[in-house]
Amino acid sequence: MYKVAVVGPARSVNRILTLAMEIEKELEFIPYVYMKTSEVEDFVKNPKVPVDFWLFSGYIPYKIALNVKGPQEAFVYIDSSELSIYKEIVNLSNKIGKLPERISIDIVTSIHLEEETVKLEKIMKKVFVKKFDVEIDAEELFNFHYELWLKGEIEGALTCYPTVYDRLKEVGVPAFWLSPTRNEIFHTTRMFFEKIKTSYYKDTQIGINLIEVIEYDAIKEKMKESYKLEYLELHLKKTLIQLCESLDGSLIEQGNGRYAIFSTRGAVEREIRTVKEKVNHLSLEADSSVAVGIGFGQTVLTAEVNANRAIRESKEIGQQEIIIIQEDGTIIDAAGKSEELIYAYRTDDEEFVKRLNEGNISVKTFKRIESLIRKMDWADFTTKDLAIHLKMSERNAQRIIAELCAVHLAVCIGEESHYSRGRPVKLYKLV
Known part of the structure; x- marks a missing residue:
């Protein structure tokens, strides 16, 4: 039986476990509850119980784990959609007795909810947005919301941090926690469990x-x-x-x-x-x-x-x-x-294969070059780049690129000068 770690604040972990155990009976779930997000680092470095997969309650603990371990197929997080924002705005409206016109909101810099804050600014009179990195001190987020409240500039606050939410409530600020909806938790956990089963069959x-x-x-x-x-x-x-x-x-x-x-x-x-x-x-x-x-x-x-x-x-x-x-x-x-x-090394694109055949280039060779470019995240490349990374002679790389250009699968986009004698180096990209 696979063991799955469920990582998050107590409130989130309990919600996830309740749904997870309804969906999947064959997995063992190990709760990893934190009070501070800094604890996540220790969880993944020194798990109290060895686990096979990690399910994070949100992007923040997930990103911290990635910073520690690097990209891992065994890591998945439950994403929040724009529904979570509008759900909490409705809750805030019920709390203050009207549709709020001025709110503060904090969001992680790299997630897609930034787009929704732009839309909110068109609907409301004022939206104060605090974008933050996952390693921010929760005290800084609390101060951001609380100072706006003391100045009378907001009618309520929305936060991604449960500890910030609790503190804001303690000091009397109408605040709500931006957490995934039940449907989002259900959908992500179900897809995650399918992934685990697929992993088992592959194993x-x-x-x-x-x-x-x-x-x-x-x-x-x-x-x-x-x-x-x-x-x-x-x-x-x-x-x-x-x-x-x-x-x-x-x-x-x-x-x-x-x-x-x-x-x-x-x-x-x-x-x-x-x-x-x-x-x-x-x-x-x-x-x-x-x-x-x-x-x-x-x-x-x-x-x-x-x-x-x-x-x-x-x-x-x-x-x-x-x-x-x-x-x-x-x-x-x-x-x-x-x-x-x-x-x-296979493809069902007949036109693509025809062009490769005209250039006397195998599908495998093209796909290998394409994979290297994608891995290195090159906007452009030289034949010397290919020769070094694919361990071939530069003459062979030049021949391949010349043939790809001839059949319009690659194109020369410019030259690179090294301020020395000799010809400038040509820059290419795949079409």
Whole structure:
């Protein structure tokens, strides 16, 4: 059973748990309640109970967790829509006996509710907006609202912070807390649980790891004594058995320096760094490069087909890169490294394929370039950029871009001068 941490102030956590347990009976929920948002950092660094997924009550605790751990697929937050603003304006109207004309509101800088405050300014006489970063001191938010109230400039306040809401109420300010509606909580938690189930099915897919010592025949020829070869194979097998233990898998020797490890997708993805470390160790032991192809699939046949294709790609690249091909045909290039790229090698766009064929460029090559540009967030690029990051010669990169330009899939948008002798460098972008 997966464990899900529910993080937020007590009021939010209780609302979420009540709905979550109505929707999903097969998950275990662990409440992580905070008084101050600064506690979230410790929650994710040192969880009191190990959990598989994290559900945050709002953007603020979610963003704090991201700052600590970086992007995580296991992190999800419940978003607030414009409905939460208008719901609390209605509540404020009931509280003061009329539609408010002057209010104060605080919102996190990076969320979409900023647009709604602009609309409110057109409806009301005055809307005081405080945009803040998630690391702001709650005292600053309280002072923002309270000072406006003391000056008589507002009739009520809307805040994202429950502690600020409580303090404003204590000092007599008509205040309401901007929290997700019941429908928003229900919708997000239901979608999140579907994601968890999908993750479970992906985790249990078959994962086949094909590992091949390159030019094994040449290594055998160098070994003048058969015992030396047998010792080498024992050392290799010891490393592979250690890898099997990490992957909870089984090892099959296919002969001539080629091995297969049968495991699950979840184990492989969790231990991809271990795979990389053991492959480097095999390379040192054999004094040769090692190709690694990993295939995922719902069946052994599908996983094996993908693994064989992946190891061919690995051998073709020749950089001892781990190549993964997933069940949908998506390729993960240089898996486990900072240079990792994810792209598809198939497309059903006939016109696109026709243009690539005219330029003598494969779908895989184009998708690889596209994935790199997206990952690096380049507005433009040079052929040297491609050559460095895709580990190809600059001449080859120039040829590919020239052919893409010829079929109108790339375009030269300018030049870059380096204030030195030689021609300016051309800048390109994909069309």
